[in-house]
Each structure stands twice: as C-alpha cells, then as structure tokens.
Amino acid sequence: MNHESRINNRITNFCxxxxxxxxxxxxxxxxxxxxxxxxxxxxxxxxxxxxxxxGTVYVSLTDFAAQTGFGWKWERLPKRLTFWNDSGKIAFVQxxxxxxxDTSVQSLQSPPIRKGGTLYLPAPFxxxxxxxxxxxxxxWDSRASSIVINTLIHSILSVRSEVKQNGxxxxxxxxxxxxxxxxxxxxxxxxxxAGGTLDPSNVRRRAQRVGVVDSVFTLQYEKxxxxxxxxxxxxxxxxxxxxxxxxxxxxxxxxQIEQRKTAPLPxxxxxxxxxxxxxxxxxxxxxxxxIGPGGVMxxxxxxGIGLELKKxxxxxxxxxxMTRDKDVFVPLRNRTNFANEKKADIFVSxxxxxxxxxKTRLAATKGYKIYFLSQAKNEDDKxxxxxxxxxxxxxxxTHNYDALxxxxxxxxxxxxxxxxxxxxxxxxxxxxxxxxxxxKLHLGVGQANxxxxxxxxxxxxxxxCGFISNPEEExxxxxxxxxxxxxxxxxxxxxxFKKQFETGL
Numbered sequence: 001m002n003h004e005s006r007i008n009n010r011i012t013n014f015c016x017x018x019x020x021x022x023x024x025x026x027x028x029x030x031x032x033x034x035x036x037x038x039x040x041x042x043x044x045x046x047x048x049x050x051x052x053x054x055g056t057v058y059v060s061l062t063d064f065a066a067q068t069g070f071g072w073k074w075e076r077l078p079k080r081l082t083f084w085n086d087s088g089k090i091a092f093v094q095x096x097x098x099x100x101x102d103t104s105v106q107s108l109q110s111p112p113i114r115k116g117g118t119l120y121l122p123a124p125f126x127x128x129x130x131x132x133x134x135x136x137x138x139x140w141d142s143r144a145s146s147i148v149i150n151t152l153i154h155s156i157l158s159v160r161s162e163v164k165q166n167g168x169x170x171x172x173x174x175x176x177x178x179x180x181x182x183x184x185x186x187x188x189x190x191x192x193x194a195g196g197t198l199d200p201s202n203v204r205r206r207a208q209r210v211g212v213v214d215s216v217f218t219l220q221y222e223k224x225x226x227x228x229x230x231x232x233x234x235x236x237x238x239x240x241x242x243x244x245x246x247x248x249x250x251x252x253x254x255x256q257i258e259q260r261k262t263a264p265l266p267x268x269x270x271x272x273x274x275x276x277x278x279x280x281x282x283x284x285x286x287x288x289x290x291i292g293p294g295g296v297m298x299x300x301x302x303x304g305i306g307l308e309l310k311k312x313x314x315x316x317x318x319x320x321x322m323t324r325d326k327d328v329f330v331p332l333r334n335r336t337n338f339a340n341e342k343k344a345d346i347f348v349s350x351x352x353x354x355x356x357x358x359k360t361r362l363a364a365t366k367g368y369k370i371y372f373l374s375q376a377k378n379e380d381d382k383x384x385x386x387x388x389x390x391x392x393x394x395x396x397x398t399h400n401y402d403a404l405x406x407x408x409x410x411x412x413x414x415x416x417x418x419x420x421x422x423x424x425x426x427x428x429x430x431x432x433x434x435x436x437x438x439x440k441l442h443l444g445v446g447q448a449n450x451x452x453x454x455x456x457x458x459x460x461x462x463x464x465c466g467f468i469s470n471p472e473e474e475x476x477x478x479x480x481x482x483x484x485x486x487x488x489x490x491x492x493x494x495x496x497f498k499k500q501f502e503t504g505l
Contacts, residue, residue, distance in 0.1 A: 035059055035123070037067045038141075040150045040176050040247075048147075051120065057145065058113060058120035061092065068134060068149060081112070081119050087133040092119060101132060123147060139176075150175050154199035156225055159218070161210035167235075167254035168211030172227060174247045182251075183445065184238055185422050187214075189229040189251075196225030212253050221440060274498040276319045278339040280349040280452065281306035282388065285329025290354035290387070292474035293362065299327065301477045302350040305465060308487035309348070316495055336456040346423070346494060347460040349452050351388060352477060354469040366470040367439045370427045371462040372420035373454060374447035384464065385448035419459040419501070421445065426500075427461065427493040434489045437476055438466045459497075463490065 035050035035057060048063035061081060065072045070083040070090075079094035088102045097111045106129070112119040121129070127138045127147060137150040157173040172191070179194045198220045209215075212235055217228040231253070239252040281302040283289035289298025303324070310320045321342045323335045330338075339347045355365045371384070424445040432440050453460045465486055466473040476482045 036146045037064065038144075038146045038148050039067070040148060045146075049116070049118070049120075050123075051115070053113075056110065057123045057142075058115075059123050059126055059147065060118050061112065061121055061126065062118045064126060064130070064147070068130065068138075070130070070133075079114070083130075083133075085133060090129060090133060092121070092129075094119060099129060101129070137175075148176060154197045156193060156196050156198045156218075156227070158199070159216055159227055161213045161216070163211040164252075167252060168213055170213060170229065170251040170253065172249040172251070174249060176247060177242060177244070180249070182238060182240060183421070183425075184235075185418065185425055186234050187231045188425060189231060189235075189238060189253075190425075191227045191249075191251075193225045193227070195223065198225050212255055273502055274318070274345040276321070276342060276344045277313055277346045277348065277494060278321050278323065278342055278344040279306045279309055280323040280335050280339075280347065282349055282351040282452070284324050284327055287329055290352060290468050292354075292468040293471050294474050296468060296474050296478050298352045298354075298468055301352055301468065301483070302465070303327070304480065304483045305487050305490075306350050308484045309350070309490055312487055312491035313494065316491065318494075318498075332452045333455070335452055336454065336460075339456050339458065339460075344456075344458050346497075347453070347456045347458055348490065348494070349450070349460070349462040351462060351464050352466055352468040353384060353464040354387065354467060356469070362467075362469050363471065366467045366473050368431055368435070368466050369440070369446050369464045370424040370431075371446040371448055371450060371453075371464070372417070372424050373450060373456075373460060374417065380446075382448055384446070385450050388450055388452065388462070416457070416459050420461055421447075422500075423459050423493070423497045424461050426497050427463065427490060430493040430496070431486075431489050434492075435485065437482065438473060438486075 036045045036047050038045050046067055048067070049060035051058055061083070062072055064070075065083050068085075070085050072081060072083045074081050080091055081094075082089060082091040084090075090099065090101050092099045092112045094114045095111050097108045099106055099108060099112075108121075108125050108129070110122050110125065112121045114120075123140045123142075127140045131138050134149075137155065139148045139150075140146075141148055155175045155178055157175060159170065159172050161168055161170050178196050180196075181192045181194075183190045183192075198218050200220075209232065212231050212233045214230045214232045217230070219226040219228070234256045235253045236256050239254075241250045241252075242248070243250060281299070283297075283299040283302065285299075287299065289302070291297050303326075306322060307325065310322060310325075313320050321338070321344065323338050324330050335349070336347065353369070355361060369384075428440070428445055450462050453462055466477050468474050468477060
C-alpha cells in the first residue's frame with residue numbers, strides 16, 4: 001500500500017469515528033419522550049412526535065396542529081412554518097426566538113428546533129403560543145407528560161345539590177381540574193376558581209332549597225369565576241373531593257350537631273359594642289407608596305379616602321381616630337400600637353395596589369381587593385404583602401419583623417381572625433354592589449402576612465382600593481367623588497358588620 005492510500009484510509013477512519021461520536025452526542029442530547037395529547041371531553045389520547053433535551057420536552061408543531069384543526073405550510077427559503085385557523089395565523093421561523101401572531105411579534109425563551117423534517121417547540125411555549133387562537137383551552141401537564149386539549153369553551157359546566165343520608169352534597173361539574181379556593185363563614189360558602197369560565201346555559205342562580213343549601217349564586221369575572229352557596233344551617237368544616245374520572249368537585253356539607261344544654265340562670269351579660277374605629281391611611285411623608293404612571297402618589301390618594309371615611313363614620317355616631325391625618329411618616333409598628341392604645345374595635349388600613357411590567361400588563365391589571373391577616377394562599381397575595389411591607393426599609397429603627405411570620409401561627413387561631421374575615425366578606429359584597437367603575441380584582445377576599453395588621457387586638461383589614469399602576473384607575477382614584485364613593489361603601493360595610501357583631505346575627 002502506497003503512502004497516498006494510507007493517508008486516504010486514515011481520513012476515512014477519522015470520518016467514520018467522527019460520525020460515530022457525533023451520533024452518540026446527538027443521541028445523548030436528544031432523548032425520545034413519550035408525549036401524548038389528551039382530548040377533553042372525548043377522552044381520547046394520541047401520541048405525538050417529541051423528544052427531551054437538557055430536561056426540556058420538545059413537541060412536533062405539525063403533529064400538534066393535526067390534532068387541533070390548524071392548517072399549516074412550510075416555506076423552505078425563510079425556514080418559516082405558518083399555521084392558521086378561523087381565528088388567525090401563527091408563524092414560527094427555525095432557530096428564531098421571535099414568532100408572529102397575525103401581525104403582532106412575540107418572543108420565546110427557546111426557539112423552534114428543526115429535526116426529522118419538521119419544527120419542534122418546548123411544550124409549555126407551544127401551549128402558550130397557540131392558546132390565543134384555539135377556541136377551547138390548552139394546558140401542559142408536566143407530571144403526566146401530556147398536552148390537554150379541552151374542546152369545551154366553558155370550564156364550569158353545572159352546579160347541583162343533593163340530599164344524602166348524612167348531609168348535603170354539592171356537585172360542581174368541570175371540564176377539567178381547576179385551581180380553587182374555598183371560604184366558609186356562615187351563612188356563606190364561596191368557591192373561587194382561578195381561570196374558570198361559567199357555562200351560562202347550565203350554571204345560573206337557583207333559589208330552591210336543597211338540604212342545607214338555600215340558594216346558589218354564580219359570578220363570572222375577567223380571570224376567575226365564583227360559585228357562592230347560601231346555607232340555612234351551620235355546617236361542619238366542608239369536606240371537598242375531586243373525582244378525576246368524572247371531573248366533578250364534590251363538597252360534603254354536614255349540619256353541625258347542636259348539643260342540648262340546660263337552661264342557664266339569668267346572668268347579666270355585657271353586649272359587645274363597636275364604638276371606636278382606627279383608620280390607617282398607608283405610607284406618608286418620606287414614603288410615597290406606589291407611584292402611578294401619571295406621577296400620582298399612593299400616600300395622597302389613601303389619605304383622601306381615609307378622611308372621607310372618617311367623616312362618614314362620625315355621622316353614624318362612631319368615634320374615629322386616624323394614624324395620620326396629614327402627610328407624615330408613621331412606622332408600621334406604631335400604627336397597630338396606636339390602635340391598641342385607643343382601644344379600637346376595628347382597624348382599617350387603606351392602600352392602593354400596583355404591578356410592574358409592560359403597558360399592556362399595566363392596563364390589564366386593575367380592581368380592588370380586601371385582605372385579612374393570615375398565611376398567603378397564592379403568589380399574587382404574597383406579592384401584594386411584600387410590596388406593602390417594603391416600607392420597613394425607610395424606618396429609622398429596625399424591628400424584628402421576620403419573627404412576625406412565627407407570630408402569625410399563633411394569631412391564626414385567635415378570635416379576631418374569623419371576625420376579620422367576616423368584615424372582609426361584607427366589605428367585598430358592598431363594594432361589588434356599589435362600585436361599578438372599579439371592578440373586583442379576583443378570587444374573593446385575600447389573606448397574607450401584612451405586617452401593618454400584625455399585633456392589632458381587634459378585627460383588622462387592609463383595603464387595596466385599586467391599581468394606581470393602571471392609568472385608568474389612577475385617574476379614577478384621584479377623583480374626589482370616587483374617593484367619597486369608596487369611603488361611603490367602606491362605611492356602609494363597617495356599619496353592617498357592627499350591627500351583625502352587636503346582635504349576633
């Protein structure tokens with residue numbers, strides 16, 4: 001074998017070795033993944049081409065389109081894959097993080113990858129990108145490695161009550177599982193479904209008594225839905241189960257057993273009376289609070305609402321003190337200490353909410369919400385508390401606020417927690433009925449670790465009157481008439497709570 005042949009053989013062997021190594025690298029980087037598309041309510045499951053790379057699951061865009069009714073077209077030169085249906089078009093470009101929805105340009109955290117003659121996209125991004133153009137709903141279930149396609153437009157299909165041997169069962173039929181929160185303060189039992197949509201043809205108000213349920217009310221909000229039950233008897237803690245096979249949420253309501261007691265001797269009892277309210281306009285002085293896009297400061301708005309609330313309550317014969325009645329800074333700890341020193345019967349802290357982000361997000365996020373002191377149940381409430389608690393950075397003396405998280409555990413069982421929750425619910429109901437220009441935020445009343453409420457020995461609530469970061473609500477909140485309307489609604493709620501508290505009804 002001559003020298004030239006030996007060189008050619010070495011080159012050939014090197015190419016074979018290089019190809020084998022490259023194949024091993026590709027095989028290691030891209031592992032096949034068993035991904036299915038699950039259709040609801042049909043109950044069908046279809047496998048689609050997919051693979052996993054560095055912990056991310058990629059799904060074939062064309063396979064997904066075939067299961068959702070999208071047409072598609074591949075353009076070789078721009079390496080663009082376009083999908084369409086009656087709602088519009090979505091176009092992706094190979095290895096490009098930007099895609100278009102109709103004429104709008106959107107971005108992806110990971111670009112589409114070409115493999116085996118088609119484009120693949122990470123499953124969560126695929127669901128998000130196609131969601132706006134699909135008539136039903138799409139979701140990615142990472143635990144089951146499946147994309148759930150719900151062809152039904154509505155997710156809450158029906159509500160019905162049925163009397164059983166040991167109580168009443170309320171069944172809520174769902175298109176699929178939904179996150180929910182349940183609040184029970186007699187006589188109201190409220191379930192809030194994040195992202196829920198009501199089927200108006202089947203879910204409607206019913207006033208017919210069934211067992212312990214007197215009536216059912218439903219409300220549709222922009223980003224949630226609410227099912228509210230009015231009960232005619234006090235019940236034990238509701239027991240809730242979700243039947244995955246029938247997609248039904250079942251609430252078991254067992255009447256509370258009243259123990260018979262011998263008639264007590266007549267004893268003179270002091271009737272609890274609400275005489276004094278402390279109003280706490282948040283922030284102040286060197287702490288402006290949140291600042292709106294038009295330069296309006298939270299501290300000014302909440303002071304205006306607080307002064308109007310003071311006038312309204314005093315007309316009703318209630319003694320009112322304010323933690324501040326001018327533009328001064330008051331540390332968080334001093335506010336509840338002030339309420340305790342005045343022996344207040346109710347403490348109301350007034351604020352406005354805010355979010356950061358794009359103009360679209362600022363314009364879309366709006367509404368009021370009422371909070372009481374307890375462990376936060378969701379990220380939105382936790383973030384609201386973090387923003388309000390940030391004022392400690394401006395305080396001259398440092399307090400051990402971190403220890404308050406442990407104090408919360410003890411406070412959760414005391415007598416003021418339930419009363420605070422009841423006051424929240426009454427405020428929410430009256431605001432919802434009276435405020436047409438500022439909507440309810442979502443998911444009923446909120447709860448979180450607001451440090452300004454910690455340490456108050458009376459029913460205490462924090463009112464977020466709206467989003468100052470929303471340009472429309474910023475203008476409304478600066479309007480003196482709107483401030484007076486908000487104050488009047490809060491005053492009506494306090495007076496209603498006072499009557500219920502004093503009569504025991």
